[in-house]
Amino acid sequence: MDQVVLNKVITAFTASFHEEPLVVFSPGRINFIGEHTDYNDGYVFPAAIDKGIYLAIGTSSDNRSEIRALDFNESMEFDVFRQEQATQGSWRDYFLGIIAELNKRDLPLGQIKVIFSGTIDPGSGMSSSAALENAFVFGLNELLHLGLSKNEMIYISQAAEHHYVGVKCGIMDQFASMFGLEGAALFLDCKTMKSEKHSIDMNGYTILLINSNVKHTLADSAYNQRRVACEQVASLLGKTTLREVTLTELEENNQKIPLKAYQKALYVVEENNRVLAFKEAVDRKDLKCMGELMYQSHKGLQNNYEVSCEELDFLVDFTRNKPYVLGSRMMGGGFGGCTINLVQSQQQEHFIKAISGAYYKRFQTPCTIINVRLSDGTKRIK
Numbered sequence: 001m002d003q004v005v006l007n008k009v010i011t012a013f014t015a016s017f018h019e020e021p022l023v024v025f026s027p028g029r030i031n032f033i034g035e036h037t038d039y040n041d042g043y044v045f046p047a048a049i050d051k052g053i054y055l056a057i058g059t060s061s062d063n064r065s066e067i068r069a070l071d072f073n074e075s076m077e078f079d080v081f082r083q084e085q086a087t088q089g090s091w092r093d094y095f096l097g098i099i100a101e102l103n104k105r106d107l108p109l110g111q112i113k114v115i116f117s118g119t120i121d122p123g124s125g126m127s128s129s130a131a132l133e134n135a136f137v138f139g140l141n142e143l144l145h146l147g148l149s150k151n152e153m154i155y156i157s158q159a160a161e162h163h164y165v166g167v168k169c170g171i172m173d174q175f176a177s178m179f180g181l182e183g184a185a186l187f188l189d190c191k192t193m194k195s196e197k198h199s200i201d202m203n204g205y206t207i208l209l210i211n212s213n214v215k216h217t218l219a220d221s222a223y224n225q226r227r228v229a230c231e232q233v234a235s236l237l238g239k240t241t242l243r244e245v246t247l248t249e250l251e252e253n254n255q256k257i258p259l260k261a262y263q264k265a266l267y268v269v270e271e272n273n274r275v276l277a278f279k280e281a282v283d284r285k286d287l288k289c290m291g292e293l294m295y296q297s298h299k300g301l302q303n304n305y306e307v308s309c310e311e312l313d314f315l316v317d318f319t320r321n322k323p324y325v326l327g328s329r330m331m332g333g334g335f336g337g338c339t340i341n342l343v344q345s346q347q348q349e350h351f352i353k354a355i356s357g358a359y360y361k362r363f364q365t366p367c368t369i370i371n372v373r374l375s376d377g378t379k380r381i382k
Contacts, residue, residue, distance in 0.1 A: 001025065001050070001381070002051075002054070002119050003189055004013060005054050005117050005118075006023070006025075006054050007118050008069065008070065008117060009023065009054045009055070009056045009115055009116065010023060010056055011116045012056075012068070012115050013056040013058070013113075015346070016068070016113075017058060017113055019058060020058075021056035021057055021058045021115075021140055022056070022057050022058065022139060022143050022380065023054065023055070023056050023057075023380070023381050024053075024054075024055045024057070024135045024138050024142070024378065024379070024380055025048050025052060025053070025054055025055075025120065025135070025375075025378070025379060025381050026052050026053045026055070026132070026134040026135035026138065026177055026178075026278040027048040027050065027051065027052035027129040027131060027177055027180055027375045027376075027377065028048070028049050028051050028052045028053075028120045028126035028127050028128055028130075028131045028177065028377070029046045029047060029048050029049060029126060029130070029131075029172075029173060029176035029177055029180065030046065030047055030049055030207065030209065030331060030340055030372060031044060031045065031046040031047075031172065031176075031331055031332070031340070032045045032046070032047070032185060032278065032290070032294070032340065033045050033271070033274055033275050033278045033293055033294060033297050033305075033329070034046070034172070034271060034272075034275040034278075034362075035271065035297065035301060035305075035330075035331070035332070035334075036170075036226065036267075036268065036271070036301075036305060036307070036333075037170075037190070037268055037272055037275065038169075038170025038171055038188075038190045038226050039168065039169065039170035039173035039190075039230070039270050040170075040190075040230050040234075040241050040242040040243055040268050040272075041190050041191035041240075041241040041242070041243035041244075042190055042191075042241075042242070042243050042268060042271070042272040042275070043188070043190070043272050043275035043276060043279075044172045044176075044186065044187075044188050044190060044275065045185055045186070045187055045188075045198075045275055045278055045279065045282075046173075046186055046188070046256040046373075047174035047176065047184065047185040047186065047200070047341075047374045048171055048176050048177055048179075048180020048181070048374065048375045048376065048377050049126065049180075049372040049373065049374065049375050050372060050373045050374075051118075051119040051120050051126065051370075051372060052118065052120060052128075052131040052135075052375075053116055053118045053120075053128065053131040053132050053135040054116060054117055054118070054119075054135075055114060055115075055116040055132075055135040055136060055139050055202075055258075056114065056115045056116070057112060057113070057114045057140070057143050058112065058113050058137040058143070059110055059112060059113075059143065059144075060110075060111040060112055060113045061111075062111060063079070063111060064077050064078065064079055064111060065077065065078050065079065065080050065111045065112045065113065065114075065162070066113050066114070067092075067095055067113075067114040067115075067116070068114070068115045068116075069091055069116060069117075070115060070116065070117040071117050071118060071350075072091065074091075075312065076092050076095070076334065078096065078099075079111075080099050080103075080109045080110070080111055080112065081103070081109070083100060083103070083310030084096045084099075084100075086164045086165075086166075091122075091132070091265050093165045094129060094132050094133050094136070094160060094161070094164070094165060095114075095132075095136055096164055097133075097159070097160025097163060097164030097165060098136050098137050098140070098156060098157065098160045099131060099159065100147070100160070100163065100164060101156045101159045101163070102137075102140065102156065105225075107144075107146050107148075108144060108146070109127040109144060110144060111117065112140070112143070112280075114136070115141070116132070116133070116135065118132070121211065121213075121368075122215075122302070123215035123336060123337060124151060124209075124211050124309075124332075124337050124338050125211075125330075125331045125332025125333065125336075125337025125338040126209070126331075126332070126337075126338065127173040127176075127177065128231050129161065129165070129167075129173070130157060130161075130169075130173035130176075130177045131158075131177050131378075132173045133156075133157035133158075133160055133161065133174065133195045134153065134154065134174060134177045134178050134378045136156050137153045137156050137157055137322075138153060138378045138379075138380075141153060142350065142380055150178050150179065150378075151193075153178065154171060154174035154175055154178050155171070155174075157174045158171055158174050164259075166224075167223060167224065168199050168223070168224050168227050168252060169223075170190060171190055171193075172188065174188065175188055175193075175195070176188075177377060177378060178377045178378045179195065179377045180374070180375055180376055180377035181197055181374075181376060181377070182373075182374060182375055182376045183199060183200065183374050184197045184198060184199050184200060184374060185197075185198050185200050185282070185315055185374065186198070187279050190243075191241075191243050191267060192280050196279075198279065198282050198283065200282065200374060202284050202287070202289060202342075202345075203285065203347070204344060204345055205287055205326060205343060205344055205345060206284060206341065206342075206343050206344075206345045206348055206371070207341075207371075207372060207374075208340075208341045208342075208343045208348065208351075208352075208369065208370070208371065209331070209338045209339070209340055209341070209369070209370035209371075209372060210315050210339045210341060210355065210359075210367050210368070210369060210370070211337065211338045211340060211367060211368040211370060211374030212309075212311040212312055212315060212336055212337065212339070212359075212367055213336070213365060213366065213367060213368055213370075214309065214311050214336040214337075214365075215335065215336035215337065222307065222334070222335065223307075223333050223334075226264055226305065226307070228262045229260070229261045229265075230242050230264055230265060230268060232261060233245075233257055233261050233262070233264070233265040233276075234258060234265075236256065236323065237249060237250075237253055238252075238280065238329075242265055242268045242269060242366060243272065245265065245268075245269055246269070247269050247270065247273070250262070250265055250266060250269055251373065263304040263305070263306075264301075264304065264305055264306075266300075266304055267300040267301065267304035267305040268305075270296075270300055271300060274293045274296060274297055277289070277293055278290055278293045281293065288326060290326065290327060290342065291325075291327025291328075291342050292326075292327060293327070294326075294328060294329040294340070294342070295316075295320070295327055295328065295329065297329045298316050298328065298329035298330055298339075301329070301330055302330075305334075307330075307333065307334025307335060308330050308334060308335075309334070309335050309336060311336065312330040312334075312336070312337075312339060314359065314362055314363075315328070315339045315355065315359065315367065316328045316330065316339055318354075318355050318358055318359075319341060319355070319379065322351070323344060324344035324346075324347035324350075324351065325341060325342065325343050325344070325351065326342040326343075326344075327341070327342045328340070328341045328342075338370070352369050355367070356369065
């Protein structure tokens with residue numbers, strides 16, 4: 001818990017609205033393996049982290065609602081009972097999308113006031129968007145006694161992103177942010193929505209994120225294009241999703257599938273198999289195998305799914321053949337953001353100095369090192 005940010009949000013709310021707020025923390029997430037598999041009904045292996053969104057919320061006696069984003073020094077006013085137009089590309093759309101989805105369900109809403117701040121950089125690949133969505137819908141549920149379950153809330157968050165933000169995301173980010181467990185990762189079957197808790201024993205290694213500090217503009221459109229390609233291949237093979245396609249089936253039908261689409265489907269089918277192997281490696285505490293699977297995942301994301309970029313590839317390639325690094329891969333939607341790395345704790349400072357210097361020398365811009373702890377999911381904290 002970042003007490004400084006928490007106090008900043010509470011202080012801003014009480015100074016502005018002269019009352020005590022209800023406060024929610026909603027975490028971002030890391031993903032050990034299983035990228036772009038969730039919207040194909042596949043397997044993922046994420047965990048909530050100790051960085052996320054702090055949101056203070058209260059009811060409003062005015063006929064308008066107000067939300068203030070402290071990190072952007074911006075605000076918005078709106079009426080919860082009116083359909084507002086999406087602003088395309090703004091933090092405002094996440095809030096408007098949640099309100100729109102709640103109105104579809106005829107829930108007893110009221111005017112509100114909100115102030116929020118975060119400890120995740122947007123575009124870093126740690127899903128600040130899902131954290132923001134979950135924080136808001138969870139806060140509304142607590143404040144207005146809407147009676148929503150956590151499962152209902154994550155689907156409202158996902159629908160807001162689909163319909164208002166325009167990203168046809170899967171459910172992994174919202175699920176991990178809502179249901180995270182301290183010290184553990186979640187193996188999630190995105191078809192059945194059944195999850196398993198798997199304690200992570202790092203045994204002398206550290207989970208280290210390295211933010212490339214780049215976010216290429218094609219990310220959202222490319223994300224949606226890849227989802228369409230996956231759906232087209234599944235349909236061509238007479239399946240509902242790629243989850244139902246085996247590697248043998250895919251290879252036997254490769255002549256009828258366009259090459260680029262085949263490569264995308266091949267990555268997804270192989271990645272699902274890697275997630276299952278990763279789960280087994282976690283359970284037998286085989287860190288070396290976990291790291292090797294992460295490298296394989298990055299290779300697939302780079303060459304077949306084509307969602308990596310020069311900066312991410314550089315960060316991953318730098319770790320190869322380093323005896324104190326077990327594994328590395330890009331994390332998140334792609335085209336920028338973070339890599340996730342398993343680094344020997346005793347060599348952490350040496351590694352940070354070396355990779356930071358090399359990255360700056362190559363790109364003339366710094367990367368950012370981020371230490372994370374595995375956290376509980378979205379919760380009320382005040």
